[in-house]
Amino acid sequence: MITPTKLDGGSLTQLAAASDKLAYAQTHIFSRIVAFLQAARQHLHGLLDDFLGLFPQTKQLVTAFETAVASSDGVKTYAYLLILIIAGASIEWLYRSYAFGALRALEAAVPNSPLxxxxxxxxxxxxxLFALLLFAIVVVALSISFAWPPGVQDAVLTLTLWLFLVRLASLILQIVTAPNAPRLRLLPMSDLRVRWLDAMTVITAGTLSAGWLLSDLIDRNAADAAHVAGSVRFIAATSVTVLLLAVIGLWVRMTRARARIRGIARPQMPVPFFVTAIIIATYALWLIGADTMAGTVAVLALMLAAERLLRQVVGRLWPAVAVPAPPPEPHHEQEPEEVVSFLAVLPGVVLRIGRLVIAMSALAACALIWNLPVMEMPASDSLLGKATVRLLGVIALFLAADAVIAAVRAAIDSRISAVGPVGHEGNPGPNARLLTLLPLARKALVIVVSAIFLLSILSVLGIDIAPLLAGASVVGIAIGFGAQTLVRDVISGIFYLLEDVFRVGEYIEGGAGTRGTVERITLRSVALRHHNGPLHYVPYGVLGAVRNNSRDWVIEKFNIPLPLDTDSEMVRKLIKAVGEELLQDEEFGPYIIEPLKGRLYRVEPGLKLFRCKFMSLPGKQFEVRAAAYRYLEQALIAAGVHYANPMPQLMTVDPNTLTAR
Known part of the structure; x- marks a missing residue:
């Protein structure tokens, strides 16, 4: 059974207010939609009016042009144009003649790698590019020195800018395609596809830039020819759209034919479908008057295409990071490993930096399309301006922090890979300190960069970080008092590392009775692998005094028991000879710092003790000692000397013999 709820006067007032707000929001949204549809209808009518008024206004422009050409100013204009073209082409030809050798050498060069x-x-x-800049600079500089009729200099500069943009687009594409030097291509493409792609790029860039520049030129200099300017924009946009759709259709046909030949199944949602949808959406938005939205969609599509091209180029430049390293040379063993390791981590850094550049370029293009006063927006009082600036700041900080973290990790990982792992029984060597500190430095730098990034984001968002820093210091003091053991461990570990007490791969003994090989070092504890296998995690605060058994060198001593009648000097020389022989051994000689020596240590009942010692690398004394035992045993047997028997011997004596004496 449902019990009805009674509402008091306040609840009814709140309910009525909420209902009014909902109705206002619905009305506001509906009015915005109606206004947008009306604006789209007006824009389409404007395009229709442009077509209806195209021919009369074009006829007027042609008549005015013929009149201007037939006048004395027209003759001067032709002469000036001829001078500009000859001067610009001559300067570019002279420069190309000077750089002809370098161009031919680069085009004929055979690269050793994609990089x-x-x-x-x-x-x-x-x-x-320098030749193109010379051409543009000479034309612009000479155009300033001439006295042009009204509007002609504007047309000359517009034509120069159009030529510059078209040629620049072609030059940028040639970095990847290299039509005149197939060996320099960054992507595997045939000559036919390269020429076709270059032609499509020139036509697309030329049509778009011509429509944009020519319509603006007409708007500035022929106010009574607005229909012509609008028709030019429509023709250019429609031509480019049709051209791109035709190219995609041809691409789909070629892809299907290649898939049938190779027997490859086509994907369910191919890329051309999305590209076609984006092109049609951009064109439709432009048709209904949403120029800013159309430009934004186009910029985002170009950003995605540039990112995909970047990934393909990076994959081409570094095709396989797991390529085996070339055999090391004796005089620099670490160089090949370091190069391979650097190439293994470099693609990630290049991708992040490239994505940062692409994203910032896209943001700048969107700011131009939306006509945002970027320089004035930080001082603006509008909510939209402040929100836009802060959003752009957050995005830029995120991309920059990501690139910095990737670069730091790549550099440190490259150095760690170059040093190489340290075995449990091997000598860590001087590079072991790098294996100890570099992982900690990597973590610390990542934490520092992340903290700076978060604080910068808070500052960009308008949050005062000074109280946060003060509060963090107070909280830190409280945590320090509450976690004294943790603080003691961390501070002790810092001093252990600063004083270089131990490194990764070294065998140490702690005051807490723990011992083992250092496998991992963190900010709070050290992981020790016992020689029997267990892994001990020892906090720095309880580690205490440390005995390092793997630093620099060790002296190993052992005793040899020999009979009392053994010649001591002969044994000393024999031990010395064994030490020299052991020093020449290919396997154990490199481990020995000072050769084996021996002397008479003491005399005990029934035997002589000879003390032997040698100096070796840390961790190798056990192998050298075992080899010394083998060499000494063989030498003593060859000399007819046997080890003394330390066990007491019982002798049986005949009583008659004692009586006779």
């Missing part, structure tokens, strides 16, 4: 091919391609791009 070197990229280096050659960038040099070619720099040489050709």
């Amino acid at each position: 070197q091919a990229l280096s050659f391609g960038l040099r070619l791009f720099a040489i050709k």
Whole structure:
């Protein structure tokens, strides 16, 4: 049974207010939709009016152009244009003649790797870009010195900018395709596909830039020809859309034919479908007057395409990070491993930096499309301006922090890989300190960069971080008092590391009775692997005094019991000879620092003790001692000397013999 609930006057008032807000929101959204549809309808009518008024206004422009050409100013204009073209082309031809040798050498070069091919391609791009800049600078500089009729200089500068943009697009594409030097191509493409792609790029860039620049030129200099400017924009946008759709259709046909030949199953949702949808959506948004939305969609699509191209180029430059290293040379053993390790981590860094550049370029393009006063937005009082600036700041900080963290990790991982692992019984060597400190430095740097990133985000969002820092210090003091053991462990570990008490791979003994090989070091504890296998985690605070058995060198001593009638000097020389022989051994000689020596240590009932000692690398004394025992045994047997028997001997004596004496 449902019991009805009675509402008091306050509840009814709140309910009525909420209902009014909901109705206002619905009305506001509906009005915005209606306004958008009306604006789209007006824009479509405007395009229709542009087509209806195209021919009369075009006729007027042609008549005015013919009149201007037939006048004396028209003759001067032709002469000036001819001078500009000849001067710009001559300067570019002179420069290309000077750089002809370098261009031919780079195009004929045979790169040893894709990375070197990229280096050659960038040099070619720099040489050709400088020639293009020379042409543009000479034309612009000379155009300023002439007295042009009204509007003609604007047209000349517009034409120069159009030529510059079209040629620049072609040059940028040639970095990847290299039409004149197939060996420098960063992507596997045939000559036919390269020429076809270059032609499509030039046509697309030329059509778009021509429609944009020509319509703006008409708007600035022929106010009575607005229909012509609108028609030019429509023709350019429609032509580019049709061209791109035709290219995609041809691409789909070629892909299907190649898949049938190779017997490869096509994906369920191919990439051309999404590309076609984006092109149609962009064109539809532009048709209904949503220019900013269309531009934003186009920029985002270009950003995704650039990121995909970046991944393909990076994969081409570093095709296999697991390629076996070349055989090491005796005089620099670590160089090949370090190079391979660096190449293994470099692609990630390049990808992140490239993505940062692409994202920042896309944000700048969107700011231009939306006509945002970027320089004035930080001082703006509008909520949208402040939110936009803060959002851009957060995105830029995130991308920058990601790139910095990736670079730090890559550099440290590369150095760790170059040092190489340390075995349980091997000598850690001087590089073991790097294996000890670099992982801690990597963690510390990542934590520091992340903390700075978070504080910077809070500052960008307008949050005052000074109280947070003060509060963090108070909280830190409280935690320090409450976790004294933890603080003691961390501080003790810092001093252990600063004083270089032990390193990864060294065998140590702690004051707490623990011993073993250092396998891992953290900010609070050290992991020790006992020689029997168990792994001990020892906090620094209880580690106490440390005995390091793997630092620099060790002296090993052992005794040899020999009979009392053994010649001591002969034994001393024999031990010395064994030490020299052991020093020449290929397996154990490199471990010995000072050779084996011996002397008479003391005389006991029934035997002589000879003390032997040698100096070796830490951790290798046991192997050298075992080898010394084998060599000494063989030498003593050859000399007719046997080990003394320390056990007491019982002798039986005849009583008659004692009586006779």
